[in-house]
Amino acid sequence: MTQAPPRLELRGIRKAFPAVLANDNVSLAVQPGEIHAVLGENGAGKSTLMKIIFGVQRPDAGVILWDGRPVSVASPQAARALGISMVFQHFSLFDSLSVAENVALGQSASIKLAEVRQRILDTSSAYGLEVEPDRPVHTLSVGERQRVELVRALLGSPRLLILDEPTSVLTPQAVDRLFETLRKLAAGGCSILYISHKLDEIKRLCTACTVLRGGRVSGAVDPRNASTADLSRLMIGAEPPALEHRAPNTGRVALEVRALSLAAQDPFGTSLDRVSLEVREGEIVGIAGVSGNGQQELLAAIAGEDRRAAPSAIRVFDADAGTLAPRRRRALGLRYVPEERLGHAAVPSHSLSDNTLLSRAGADTLHRGWIRRAQLDAIAQGVIERFGVKTSGVRAVARSLSGGNLQKYIVGREVSAEPKVLVIAQPTWGVDVGAAAQIRGELLALRDRGCAILVVSEELDELFEIADRLYVIAKGRVSPGVAISSMTVERVGRWMSGLWAGEGSQAEVSHAT
Numbered sequence: 001m002t003q004a005p006p007r008l009e010l011r012g013i014r015k016a017f018p019a020v021l022a023n024d025n026v027s028l029a030v031q032p033g034e035i036h037a038v039l040g041e042n043g044a045g046k047s048t049l050m051k052i053i054f055g056v057q058r059p060d061a062g063v064i065l066w067d068g069r070p071v072s073v074a075s076p077q078a079a080r081a082l083g084i085s086m087v088f089q090h091f092s093l094f095d096s097l098s099v100a101e102n103v104a105l106g107q108s109a110s111i112k113l114a115e116v117r118q119r120i121l122d123t124s125s126a127y128g129l130e131v132e133p134d135r136p137v138h139t140l141s142v143g144e145r146q147r148v149e150l151v152r153a154l155l156g157s158p159r160l161l162i163l164d165e166p167t168s169v170l171t172p173q174a175v176d177r178l179f180e181t182l183r184k185l186a187a188g189g190c191s192i193l194y195i196s197h198k199l200d201e202i203k204r205l206c207t208a209c210t211v212l213r214g215g216r217v218s219g220a221v222d223p224r225n226a227s228t229a230d231l232s233r234l235m236i237g238a239e240p241p242a243l244e245h246r247a248p249n250t251g252r253v254a255l256e257v258r259a260l261s262l263a264a265q266d267p268f269g270t271s272l273d274r275v276s277l278e279v280r281e282g283e284i285v286g287i288a289g290v291s292g293n294g295q296q297e298l299l300a301a302i303a304g305e306d307r308r309a310a311p312s313a314i315r316v317f318d319a320d321a322g323t324l325a326p327r328r329r330r331a332l333g334l335r336y337v338p339e340e341r342l343g344h345a346a347v348p349s350h351s352l353s354d355n356t357l358l359s360r361a362g363a364d365t366l367h368r369g370w371i372r373r374a375q376l377d378a379i380a381q382g383v384i385e386r387f388g389v390k391t392s393g394v395r396a397v398a399r400s401l402s403g404g405n406l407q408k409y410i411v412g413r414e415v416s417a418e419p420k421v422l423v424i425a426q427p428t429w430g431v432d433v434g435a436a437a438q439i440r441g442e443l444l445a446l447r448d449r450g451c452a453i454l455v456v457s458e459e460l461d462e463l464f465e466i467a468d469r470l471y472v473i474a475k476g477r478v479s480p481g482v483a484i485s486s487m488t489v490e491r492v493g494r495w496m497s498g499l500w501a502g503e504g505s506q507a508e509v510s511h512a513t
Contacts, residue, residue, distance in 0.1 A: 005068030007032045007191040008053065008160055013062035015048055019392040022048040023059070024215040030160070030208075035182060035192045037202045037223060040212035041236050041432035042404025043390035046195055049212070050162050053193070054086045055079040080106070083159030087149040087166060095138035102137060103152045124151050128177040130292075135268040141291045141339070161185065162193045165430050167201060179205050197404075197432045199228045211235055236434040243441055246448065248468045251281030254421045254452030255302070255334070256315040262301060262308055270294040270476045272301070277471055277478055279421070279452040284443060285481070286467035287456045288492050294476040295425070295456050296339075302423055302454070303336040304329045316421060327361075333420025335359065337411055337427065339456070341403065345410045348399035352391065353380040355398055356413055379416070387412035387438065404431035408439065415442050422446065425456040440466050460489055474498035 006029040015023040022045045030036045040046050051057040053064070055073040064071055066082055073079050079086070093102050100117045107116055117133040124131040129147045137145065146166070153161060167175045182192055182205065194206055202209060202223045209223040211234040219234040232239045260275040272294055279285045289295060300306040301322075302314060309322035316332040326336070336359075338344045346355045353376050357365060365376045380394040387408040391401055398406060411427060427443065428436040443466055447453055457463050463470060463484075470487050472479040472495035479500040494500075 004032060006030055006065070007034075007067060008193075009065040009068075010049075010053070011063040011065070013049065013052060013064075014060045015045075015052060015057060016060055021215050023052070026062070026212070026215070026217055028210045028217070028220070030191045030193060032191055033186045033189050034208055035186050035194055035206045037194045037196065037206040037209040038212065039196075039199075039202060039209055039231060039235055042408070042435055043402050044212040044235075044432075045215040046212055047164065047402060050086065050164065050193065050195065053079070053160075054084060054162060080156065083156075084162065085153040085156045085158035085160070086162040086164075087146070087153045088164055091145045091149055093137045093145055093148060095136075097137060098133065099131060099135050099137060099140075099148050100133040102148065103133075103155065106152055107155070119155055120151055123154055127151070127154060127181050132268060136266075139266040139268045141296045144292045146291075158190060160191045160193065162195075164195045165197070166194075167196065167198065175201070197430070197436065199223075199231050199433060202231070203228070213237065232433055235432065238434075241437055241441065243437065243444060243465060245444060245466065248283040248447065250283045251450065252317065253278050253315075254281050254317055255279040255423075255454060257298075257302065258313050258315070260298075260301060260309055260313045262297060262306065264297065265306070270297055272297050273476045275476075275478045277454075277481060279454050281420075281450050281452050282447060283468045284447050284453040284455060284466050286463035286470045286484075287454065287473055287478070288460060288463055288470060288496065289458070289473035290496055291458055293473050293496075295473060297476070298473070298478075299336070299338065299423065299425055299456060303334075303338070330359065335414045335417060335419035335422050337414050337422070337424040339425035339429070341406050341410060342399060346398040346406060349397055351395045351397055352384070352389075352401075352409060353377050353394040355409075356380045356383070359413060360417060379413075383409055383412035383416055386416065387442075388435070404435055407431050408435055411439050411442070415446055418449075419446075419451055421452045421454075423454045423456075426459070427455060427457065428459065428462060436462075460492060464489075472496060472500065 008030040011027050013023050013026040026049060038046050048057060052059050055075045055078050064073060100113055100120060103120055104113055104116045120131055120133045129150055131147050131151050150166060167178065186192055196202055206223050209221050210217060211219045213235060223231065229239050256278045257275055260272055262272040264271045270293060275298060301309050304324055304326035307323045311320035311322045314322040316329060316334050319332055321329055321332065342348045356376055356379050360379060365372050377394050384391060389409045390405050407430060414422060428439050431439065443453055455463065455467060467484050469481045470484050471481050472492055474496055475498055477498060479495050
């Protein structure tokens with residue numbers, strides 16, 4: 001009996017950009033019904049390769065075969081016509097349109113919006129991905145936008161589904177449900193290309209794995225038979241460094257939120273309900289929760305983007321800061337890394353050097369209204385070297401970097417300023433295992449130098465690895481603070497549904513001493 005050809009086969013794919021060779025003679029094959037991982041550090045060429053498959057980029061050399069026949073995938077429309085769907089790491093949604101309108105853009109013109117809306121509801125329910133069809137995209141958090149992208153991809157009943165970091169904003173329970181769905185899709189013949197930096201997920205889910213390093217294939221393995229150390233060595237040439245998490249040496253209360261209640265500014269937003277928390281010098285405090293439960297609103301209030309709070313509802317050291325502008329809060333020592341990289345933390349069309357000025361405007365970078373270009377470039381170059389950012393230099397525009405490399409730069413920009421208080425959202429979202437270890441290590445080192453750090457993350461493993469205390473946010477309310485040593489993943493899962501009433505007496509609500 002003749003064996004069916006691979007659903008997708010790449011032979012000798014090459015793609016070069018100015019100053020970088022993204023893909024160099026890359027070959028791989030994905031069988032029908034196979035869940036195939038593509039693994040590699042940031043800048044290894046994964047995203048470029050996926051864009052070639054989906055028709056966003058054209059290869060300089062090489063052949064793409066679909067069901068054994070050479071094809072030219074000239075556009076995403078051509079890819080969808082073949083049965084290929086993709087969820088990008090950087091989302092492709094129009095902010096001014098609703099969820100349903102965005103999804104309708106990828107559907108046949110003969111399908112009415114009401115039908116698209118119902119299909120969204122049916123699909124989101126079937127896959128456990130909560131999505132509100134009528135909600136404007138500009139009101140969605142990063143996690144909610146990712147859910148929309150997932151639902152949109154699944155609506156097309158794809159023959160090949162490309163997923164880029166699909167679980168970064170899901171709870172452990174939702175991850176399990178998604179994996180069940182992906183296995184069912186694969187059992188029905190759908191091939192899946194799965195990009196993730198979570199090695200444990202790849203070992204649990206995938207049946208094949210191609211590893212890229214420096215744009216070339218460094219190995220192809222069955223991840224079920226490979227150790228995490230084996231995969232790390234193929235990906236980065238070494239195992240990631242072990243983190244040293246010493247007991248905290250806490251000082252004064254550096255950041256305090258007191259019974260903060262704020263009505264949602266958007267009809268689809270989340271109101272904050274008597275939120276109270278504190279972060280002391282020399283500790284990392286984590287906030288866990290499913291995206292869309294008030295994280296955006298809380299961070300906007302703390303960072304000064306929403307100044308409706310009473311002055312004393314937010315305090316930085318001894319200063320009432322509830323109504324202060326972001327620049328005045330920076331003057332008190334508070335710095336902020338938002339979850340959205342492009343458009344919020346960085347201007348896509350500006351250089352890394354110019355983006356540094358966004359939060360580093362001061363005596364060392366400005367003089368009588370003039371930019372001190374040499375000093376600004378030196379700061380940018382220092383961040384690039386310290387955090388191992390892969391880029392052509394300080395003049396590279398932000399959008400030219402891979403997601404993980406841009407994240408390293410943004411985190412490095414704020415950490416290198418030696419803040420007294422650092423508020424950071426999704427610090428390692430979309431970065432490889434080596435870069436994640438480096439960022440977490442830098443946060444621990446900053447904590448040990450006395451900084452108070454508040455980390456908002458949907459990555460529970462991350463919070464358990466670096467946090468000293470933990471809060472959980474659900475529907476705009478925040479749980480008691482609990483020492484990380486007293487928390488379990490199961491308990492966090494219950495609290496993500498707001499079920500902490502009655503457990504407060506068991507919680508170690510006092511800060512670590």
